[in-house]
Amino acid sequence: MSLLVVGSMAFDTIETPFGKADRIVGGAATYIAWAASYFVQDILQVSVVGDDFPQAELERLAARGVDISGVQVKPEQKSFYWAGRYHLDMNSRDTLVTELNVLADFKPVIPERFQRPDYVMLGNLSPTVQMSVIQQLRHRPRLIAMDTMNFWMDTQMDELRKVVAKVDALIINDAEARQLSGEYSLVKAARVIHRMGPRYLVIKKGEHGALLFYKNHAFFAPALPLEEVFDPTGAGDTFAGGFMGHIAHTTDLSFENMKTAVVVGSAMASFCVEKFGIERLKEISSEDIENRIRQFVDLMHFDIDLV
Ligand code: AMP
Numbered sequence: 001m002s003l004l005v006v007g008s009m010a011f012d013t014i015e016t017p018f019g020k021a022d023r024i025v026g027g028a029a030t031y032i033a034w035a036a037s038y039f040v041q042d043i044l045q046v047s048v049v050g051d052d053f054p055q056a057e058l059e060r061l062a063a064r065g066v067d068i069s070g071v072q073v074k075p076e077q078k079s080f081y082w083a084g085r086y087h088l089d090m091n092s093r094d095t096l097v098t099e100l101n102v103l104a105d106f107k108p109v110i111p112e113r114f115q116r117p118d119y120v121m122l123g124n125l126s127p128t129v130q131m132s133v134i135q136q137l138r139h140r141p142r143l144i145a146m147d148t149m150n151f152w153m154d155t156q157m158d159e160l161r162k163v164v165a166k167v168d169a170l171i172i173n174d175a176e177a178r179q180l181s182g183e184y185s186l187v188k189a190a191r192v193i194h195r196m197g198p199r200y201l202v203i204k205k206g207e208h209g210a211l212l213f214y215k216n217h218a219f220f221a222p223a224l225p226l227e228e229v230f231d232p233t234g235a236g237d238t239f240a241g242g243f244m245g246h247i248a249h250t251t252d253l254s255f256e257n258m259k260t261a262v263v264v265g266s267a268m269a270s271f272c273v274e275k276f277g278i279e280r281l282k283e284i285s286s287e288d289i290e291n292r293i294r295q296f297v298d299l300m301h302f303d304i305d306l307v
Contacts, residue, residue: 007123035241242268
């Protein structure tokens with residue numbers, strides 16, 4: 001089954017209490033593709049980079065089965081650049097620099113071969129760009145999921161609502177769910193967001209796990225308590241990649257399978273934070289992933305006799 005991934009590919013400078021990484025490869029679509037590549041081979045990558053983006057990084061993705069022919073390389077232009085600094089708690093960060101560069105006038109062109117994907121993951125980009133991707137598709141995918149952020153809610157709420165109305169699944173963090181819905185209670189927020197369009201809503205809560213809402217059902221998966229969290233950058237995108245990778249691999253949209261997808265996404269995110277950038281995602285094996293998922297199952301499982 002094919003998975004169309006659209007999002008930024010970038011250089012990031014990251015400062016955490018444990019160290020600094022200067023201009024390393026990042027971007028939402030980079031994390032999504034790496035995570036999903038452990039579950040599904042037919043990944044159709046759509047993004048834009050400048051000619052400063054290392055060709056070797058694109059080739060590494062291609063070697064994992066990611067079709068990079070939808071990644072536009074703009075000659076004599078610079079790739080998107082983002083810099084952030086994490087606070088001591090590692091749950092919050094300040095954005096220090098955002099240089100849009102090639103992303104400023106990104107007009108995604110979905111190649112002919114990419115226009116009938118089974119599944120779609122729209123990474124955090126302007127809602128206008130996300131909408132243009134949906135409009136270029138020749139048939140309705142089995143599931144379209146999207147991410148977004150507070151910036152688009154502050155600046156383009158009307159456009160954002162139009163895209164949200166067209167997707168099946170929204171994958172956002174708790175602060176974004178509250179801002180989008182105007183509700184503090186996440187249960188109420190889920191009800192409001194369901195009415196906006198998406199049948200499935202995933203609310204990520206960083207080190208406090210992730211919630212899945214579907215109709216009247218709710219499911220919660222914790223984050224794995226890790227001894228060391230080195231760099232949380234991209235954890236949300238890695239979650240989305242694992243989640244959609246699992247769905248595309250299993251082609252099962254039942255609530256039960258969505259629950260498994262949340263656990264798979266959480267497991268992938270737990271690897272991501274162990275090293276800077278995509279470093280850890282590059283070195284794990286399928287066996288590592290299986291073991292990590294088993295750790296989640298052990299962590300979450302309990303029997304109780306109610307008398
Ligand atoms: P996350 O930690 O999941 O929020 O994702 C961080 C990644 O998103 C970094 O690799 C950044 O390059 C990328 N990013 C940050 N801001 C933006 C933005 N405004 N548009 C697209 N990608 C972004």
